[in-house]
Amino acid sequence: MDCKEQAAMLMRIQEMEFVAVELNLYLDTHPCDEDAVNDYNCAVEVLRQMRKEYEAAFGPLFNFGWGGFSRTPWQWVEGPWPWEI
Amino acid sequence: MWIYEKKLEHPVRVSCPDLRFAKLVITQYGGPDGELSASLRYLNQRYSMPFDKAKALLTDIGTEELAHMEMIAALVHKLVDGACCEDFRAAGWDGQFVQHDHGLFWTDANGVPWSAKYIACLGDPITDLTEDMAAEQKARTTYEHLIACTDDECVKDTLRFLWEREVVHFQRFGEMLNDVQEWMNGSTHMWMGHRPEEKE
Numbered sequence: 001m002d003c004k005e006q007a008a009m010l011m012r013i014q015e016m017e018f019v020a021v022e023l024n025l026y027l028d029t030h031p032c033d034e035d036a037v038n039d040y041n042c043a044v045e046v047l048r049q050m051r052k053e054y055e056a057a058f059g060p061l062f063n064f065g066w067g068g069f070s071r072t073p074w075q076w077v078e079g080p081w082p083w084e085i
Numbered sequence: 086m087w088i089y090e091k092k093l094e095h096p097v098r099v100s101c102p103d104l105r106f107a108k109l110v111i112t113q114y115g116g117p118d119g120e121l122s123a124s125l126r127y128l129n130q131r132y133s134m135p136f137d138k139a140k141a142l143l144t145d146i147g148t149e150e151l152a153h154m155e156m157i158a159a160l161v162h163k164l165v166d167g168a169c170c171e172d173f174r175a176a177g178w179d180g181q182f183v184q185h186d187h188g189l190f191w192t193d194a195n196g197v198p199w200s201a202k203y204i205a206c207l208g209d210p211i212t213d214l215t216e217d218m219a220a221e222q223k224a225r226t227t228y229e230h231l232i233a234c235t236d237d238e239c240v241k242d243t244l245r246f247l248w249e250r251e252v253v254h255f256q257r258f259g260e261m262l263n264d265v266q267e268w269m270n271g272s273t274h275m276w277m278g279h280r281p282e283e284k285e
Contacts, residue, residue: 025145082091
């Protein structure tokens with residue numbers, strides 16, 4: 001897959017992660033808002049799937065044991081790095 | 086512990102390199118109201134917050150600010166791409182070339198290096214949250230000045246995203262300040278003398 005496809009997939013993750021970040025900060029000051037907790041949990045589920053698909057195609061988004069399995073050679077070191085996309 | 090996610094929070098693109106603007110926007114990297122200052126301010130203040138959700142908010146906003154610092158770094162990196170000594174000189178930024186070349190350094194728009202003096206921590210949640218709200222407003226204003234200084238729509242998109250985050254953070258800090266004031270106003274607390282580590 002090419003760089004354009006990677007950027008497009010990344011954009012979808014960025015959008016959904018933005019939803020999660022916004023709900024997270026909102027919930028920090030409104031912890032009893034059940035609707036917002038449900039929305040946050042939905043975002044978690046969608047993000048899990050999106051990250052799994054992204055990592056299968058373009059390598060790990062996380063290291064230190066948080067991302068998916070790596071093939072050999074070690075995939076974490078492969079570019080492009082975020083500031084190069 | 087922190088985990089690195091190999092992506093930016095929001096895309097950073099530039100239409101073409103622009104050294105003059107890089108010299109200005111570097112202030113959001115290492116200036117008084119920049120993202121490094123913001124992140125370190127909140128992550129450092131969380132230890133004296135009186136209850137759990139205040140500790141959570143400072144941890145989370147401090148972490149998001151690290152992601153903003155990375156976006157500014159990516160922006161400067163792209164704005165200086167391919168520039169030579171002559172380009173830096175024409176932009177009035179040859180001091181950057183001599184000392185750092187294309188490397189990043191923590192300074193404001195006038196080349197003043199980053200300082201811990203930009204950060205306050207008084208150990209009092211009302212004082213510190215008020216400082217945080219002011220910091221968000223100062224960053225918002227700086228982004229408005231920066232947006233006025235560029236015609237590049239791609240750069241404006243990045244700056245508008247960061248500008249909007251300052252507005253949201255200000256809102257959340259304001260809500261937390263209300264919570265802290267309400268907590269202190271309770272029957273077991275004096276208005277200006279909180280008991281650290283007491284539960285909600």
